[in-house]
Amino acid sequence: MYGGDQVIADLNKEDKEKFLSDDFNITVIFGLLFAGFESVSKILTLTLKLLADHSVLQELIAEHEGILKSKQNSDSLLAWDEYKSMTFTLHVINESLQLGNGAPGLLRKALKDIDFKGFTIPADWTIMAVASASQLNSDVYKDPLAFNPGRWKDIDPYLVSKNFMPYGGGTRHCAGAEFSGPKSREDVLFEVLR
C-alpha cells in the first residue's frame, strides 16, 4: 500500500485499528497540499507571465507540434520518450525555476560541528540554504535576471551541479520534482553530459 492510500484507509478506521496517528495523517495532508499547490501555482504563474512577455512561444508551439506530427496514433497519450524529448520546453521550465526560486530557503540542522570557509557552524544549529543566492548570482549565471531559456543549451555541467537546486537536494529532495517539472539537478546534469 502506498503512503497516500494508507492515510485514506486510516481516515475511515477506529483509532485502535489505525496504522498512522491522526496527527501524522493531518501533517501529511497539509504538507502535500501546501508543498504541491503553492509551489506549482507560483512557478506556473511566473512561467505564463514570462511567456507572455517574451517571444519564445512560437518555438515552444513548434516543438510540441513536431511531437504531435511524429505520433503514429494522434489520439495516443504522451509517451515518456516524447516528454523527455521536449528539449526547448525543458529549457523554458528550467529558466522559470532558476528565476522563480520557489522555496525561499532549504532548512537543515547541523548534526555535528561543521567547518565552512574558516567558520564553524555549531552542532544543533539550524541552517538555511538560500538557493537564490547562487541561482541569481551574476558570477554564476550571466545576466541572471534575464529570461533566457537558450542559456541551458550549452550550460556547464559543473556550474549546474553546484548552483541549481530548485527542488532542493539530498534525502529531503522534493517528492514531486519529477511530477511537477522535469528537472532536478541530476536530470540537467545527465542531459548535458549525454
Ligand code: HEM
Ligand atoms: C514547481 C513545483 C515545485 C517546486 C519548485 C518544489 C520545490 C520544493 C523544494 C525546494 C523542496 C525542499 C527540498 C529540500 O529541502 O531539499 C520541496 C519539498 C517537497 N515537495 Fe516540492 N516542489 C514543487 C512541487 C511539488 C509537488 C507537485 C509535490 C507533491 C505532489 C511536492 C511535494 C513535496 C514534498 C512532500 C516535499 C518535502 C520532502 C521532504 O521533506 O522529505 N512538491 N519541494
